[in-house]
Structures are given as structure tokens and as C-alpha cells.
Amino acid sequence: MNKREFDILETKYNVLADNDKAAMEVRKMCKETGTFLVNLMASPGAGKTTTLVRTIEQLKNRYRIGVMEADVDSDVDAVTVKNAGAKVIQLHTGGSCHMDADMTKRGMEKLDVSDIDILFLENVGNLVCPAEFDVGANKKVAILSVPEGDDKPLKYPLMFEVSDLLLVGKMDVSPVFDFRVENCKKYVEQLNPDMEVLPVSAKTGEGFDAWINWLEKEVKAYQEEER
Amino acid sequence: MNKREFDILETKYNVLADNDKAAMEVRKMCKETGTFLVNLMASPGAGKTTTLVRTIEQLKNRYRIGVMEADVDSDVDAVTVKNAGAKVIQLHTGGSCHMDADMTKRGMEKLDVSDIDILFLENVGNLVCPAEFDVGANKKVAILSVPEGDDKPLKYPLMFEVSDLLLVGKMDVSPVFDFRVENCKKYVEQLNPDMEVLPVSAKTGEGFDAWINWLEKEVKAYQEEER
Numbered sequence: 001m002n003k004r005e006f007d008i009l010e011t012k013y014n015v016l017a018d019n020d021k022a023a024m025e026v027r028k029m030c031k032e033t034g035t036f037l038v039n040l041m042a043s044p045g046a047g048k049t050t051t052l053v054r055t056i057e058q059l060k061n062r063y064r065i066g067v068m069e070a071d072v073d074s075d076v077d078a079v080t081v082k083n084a085g086a087k088v089i090q091l092h093t094g095g096s097c098h099m100d101a102d103m104t105k106r107g108m109e110k111l112d113v114s115d116i117d118i119l120f121l122e123n124v125g126n127l128v129c130p131a132e133f134d135v136g137a138n139k140k141v142a143i144l145s146v147p148e149g150d151d152k153p154l155k156y157p158l159m160f161e162v163s164d165l166l167l168v169g170k171m172d173v174s175p176v177f178d179f180r181v182e183n184c185k186k187y188v189e190q191l192n193p194d195m196e197v198l199p200v201s202a203k204t205g206e207g208f209d210a211w212i213n214w215l216e217k218e219v220k221a222y223q224e225e226e227r
Numbered sequence: 228m229n230k231r232e233f234d235i236l237e238t239k240y241n242v243l244a245d246n247d248k249a250a251m252e253v254r255k256m257c258k259e260t261g262t263f264l265v266n267l268m269a270s271p272g273a274g275k276t277t278t279l280v281r282t283i284e285q286l287k288n289r290y291r292i293g294v295m296e297a298d299v300d301s302d303v304d305a306v307t308v309k310n311a312g313a314k315v316i317q318l319h320t321g322g323s324c325h326m327d328a329d330m331t332k333r334g335m336e337k338l339d340v341s342d343i344d345i346l347f348l349e350n351v352g353n354l355v356c357p358a359e360f361d362v363g364a365n366k367k368v369a370i371l372s373v374p375e376g377d378d379k380p381l382k383y384p385l386m387f388e389v390s391d392l393l394l395v396g397k398m399d400v401s402p403v404f405d406f407r408v409e410n411c412k413k414y415v416e417q418l419n420p421d422m423e424v425l426p427v428s429a430k431t432g433e434g435f436d437a438w439i440n441w442l443e444k445e446v447k448a449y450q451e452e453e454r
Contacts, residue, residue, distance in 0.1 A: 043270045043271045043272060043352070043375075044270045044354045044375055044379055044382065044383060045270065045372075045374060045375025045376045045379055046375075071382055072355060072382065072383060072384070072385070073381070073382060073383075073384050074381040074382050074384075076378055076381055076382065077382075095359070095385070097324065097353070097355035097356045124355065125270070125354065125355075125382070125383070126324070126353055126354070126355055126356075127270075127271045127352065127353070128299060128324035128351065128352075128353055128356075129324045129353075129355075129356070132322070145272075145374065147272060147372065147374035147375075147397065147400070148270075148271055148272025148273075148374075149272045151303060152271055152272055154300070154301040154303055155271065155298055155299065155300060155301045155303065155304075155352070156271060156299060156300075156352070157299070157300050157301075158299070158322070170374065172403075173374070173400065173403050173404070176399075176400050176403055177400070
């Protein structure tokens with residue numbers, strides 16, 4: 001790819017923005033265009049982009065997929081998801097370690113979501129701050145990867161409290177780590193008894209049927225509600 | 228361990244604190260007590276605690292080691308490093324995703340560093356915000372673990388710009404990941420040409436001689452300077 005085929009937007013953090021108001025505006029935009037917005041959150045290197053690439057490949061024949069790549073810097077991930085077949089915008093957060101609703105709204109306006117069924121916000125790699133900000137998404141999905149350790153819900157509880165679904169990623173490398181899914185589930189259950197925990201591997205495709213089913217069920221419920 | 232053998236301090240973030248002033252006070256405290264302070268930063272699950280445990284084991288016969296465990300919540304890591312033989316305090320950041328100098332200073336006062344030669348601040352697991360705050364440490368050490376990917380310096384540049392040393396952790400699992408140390412070094416060099424990059428495994432001990440040598444050299448230089 002010689003020419004960059006997506007926009008880059010500098011979404012610097014505006015401390016004066018009213019997050020709740022902006023989140024409502026994001027929800028309104030989503031309703032108007034029938035777009036289902038997923039806020040995807042995880043630590044750096046947990047596999048957000050790889051998970052998105054396989055998700056896009058499995059969904060792109062049935063849905064029009066958009067991705068907003070939020071990064072402090074660089075556009076390597078935007079190139080990757082663009083090549084996977086999504087409509088993409090790169091958001092540069094100007095040092096901010098999370099996305100808020102106002103930044104999300106500006107990203108959606110610039111991307112133009114009128115032709116998007118499912119829009120993923122790949123949040124900045126961070127297990128702390130993104131959990132504090134309602135960006136107006138329909139669902140919040142967190143990824144915890146096997147190499148990070150099964151005790152992370154104890155140490156970063158808010159992320160696990162606020163999310164609707166937890167993907168336990170990089171299951172393919174579980175033989176070389178002592179991550180126990182049952183421990184992770186036990187810690188998560190104490191924080192968020194209703195949250196589903198799905199073990200997946202974006203590399204091998206393990207567990208992806210369950211994740212895609214979950215997503216399609218949620219999208220369908222949203223679309224029927226909007227009718 | 229039935230009774231908790233370390234203090235827990237609630238170091239909530241004080242937005243009014245003057246970080247530069249507090250960092251100077253931290254440096255002054257370090258000078259007065261001859262304490263060498265290392266700010267250890269990394270993503271969640273990158274192996275900060277495991278690295279500290281092996282480091283403490285290798286140094287504790289020659290130095291009096293202290294650790295300040297900064298976490299949003301929980302005290303699992305404090306128990307672990309206490310058992311390894313360090314003097315420990317648990318700092319709860321009250322939701323804050325990083326330590327600043329004022330929080331560091333309060334932690335040092337509560338811990339009492341007068342009998343500590345090397346003090347490690349295990350920062351909150353986060354590759355973004357901790358890089359922005361000078362806590363007054365003598366040296367900043369970052370860990371990037373193999374499962375996170377060799378492209379992380381591109382995506383989170385500030386951490387790699389401000390650190391004095393990069394440990395590439397979890398080298399024992401490099402056969403199952405496509406992390407290339409030479410790629411990582413190349414990206415790091417563009418940001419911070421002077422930074423050493425040391426591949427290590429806290430599990431097997433690989434590369435620990437080089438890390439311990441680096442640390443002892445820095446501690447010695449600091450102690451001679453103070454005389």
C-alpha cells in the first residue's frame with residue numbers, strides 16, 4: 001500500500017467536554033445510522049488487532065464493518081485492519097491514554113458511519129483508564145490474554161466490572177503459561193456475575209464461533225429494538 | 228502468612244500537587260538516606276513482580292532492598308515480594324493509573340527508607356501514563372514482554388523515550404511468539420539511541436547477570452557521587 005487509504009484524526013483530549021452528554025450524542029448517531037458500536041479494551045499487546053482481523057474476516061460478507069483505531073501514536077494497526085476489509089480511521093489521542101465519548105463522536109463523524117453495521121473502537125492499550133469512560137458504545141468487550149496472568153481481575157477490577165464480555169485471548173500459548181481459565185472466571189464472577197468469559201485464540205480460531213455468535217446475537221437484538 | 232506484614236497506604240492522586248517540587252523532595256530524601264530509587268514500569272502482566280522477586284533474591288545478601296507496590300487495588304504482589312525478602316509497602320492509587328512524585332514521597336515516608344539501599348517502585352501496570360510522571364527516581368526501567376510484540380515502541384513511544392534501560396522480558400517463551408529482539412532494538416534506537424536493551428527471563432534467569440550488573444554499576448556510581 002503506497003498511498004495511505006484511511007484518514008488520521010488528531011482527537012486530542014478535551015478536558016472541558018461533558019462526557020455523559022457526548023456519550024448520549026454517540027448513542028443518537030448510532031441509532032440514526034443503525035450502527036452497533038463495540039468498545040474493545042485491553043492491555044498493550046493483548047491481541048486487540050489480531051482479534052479484530054479474524055473477526056472482520058468472519059463477518060465481512062454479512063455486515064459492513066468499521067474500525068476506529070485509537071493510538072497514542074503510529075498507524076500500523078490501521079493498515080492491518082484496512083487490509084482485512086474494514087472501513088478504517090486512525091485516531092491519534094495526542095498522549096491521552098484512553099478514548100472518551102467526545103473523541104469517539106469526532107472519530108465517527110470523520111469516518112462517516114452511515115454505511116457501517118458494526119463499528120469497533122479499538123481503544124488505547126490500557127487496562128485502567130479506558131474502563132472509566134463511557135464512550136457511548138452498545139457493548140464493552142475486554143480482552144485478557146493468557147500471558148498476562150489469570151490474577152489480573154484482582155489487580156485491575158474496574159475493567160472487569162464494567163465490561164459486558166471478556167475474551168480470554170492467546171489460548172494457543174496456554175501450554176507454556178500457568179494461566180487457569182477457571183481461576184480467571186472465579187475472580188471475574190466476584191466482580192461481575194453476569195459477564196460471559198469466552199476463551200479464544202485469534203491465531204488458531206479456537207473459540208471464535210462462540211464470540212461471533214455472541215456478537216451477532218447482540219447486533220440482532222439491537223437492530224430489532226431499533227425497528 | 229496469617230497477619231499482613233506490610234502497610235497499605237491509600238495514595239490517592241492529588242491534582243494540586245506540584246510534581247516537579249515533589250520529585251525534588253524525593254531526590255532529597257534519597258540523598259539523605261543513600262537510597263537508590265528505581266521506577267519500574269510496564270504493561271499489566273509483563274512480569275514486573277516476577278522480575279523483582281528474582282532481582283531481590285540475587286541482591287538481598289549484598290543490599291537492603293525495599294519495594295513500593297503500586298496498584299489500583301489488591302495486595303497480591305506485596306505478599307509475593309515480601310516473601311522474597313524485601314521491605315515492602317503496598318500503595319493503593321485509588322483509581323489512578325500511574326504514580327506521581329507526591330504519591331512516591333508519601334510512600335517513602337510511610338515505608339521509612341532510612342535502612343534501604345535499593346528501593347524499587349513497581350508502578351501501576353500501564354505503558355502510557357507512568358511515562359509522563361517524573362517520580363524523582365534515580366533510574367527508570369521499562370519491561371516489554373515478548374508476548375506483547377516487538378512493535379510496541381512504535382505505539383507507545385514515550386515510555387521508550389524516557390526510560391534508561393529496557394528489559395525484554397519472558398524470553399523463555401520466545402519460541403512460541405514472533406517477537407524479534409533486533410526489531411525491538413531498531414525501533415527503540417530511533418526513540419532513544421542511548422538506551423540499553425537487555426533480553427531476560429525471570430523464570431529461567433536468562434540475561435539476569437547483565438541486568439544485575441547494570442543495576443550494581445548504577446548503584447555504585449550513585450553512592451560514589453554522594454560521598
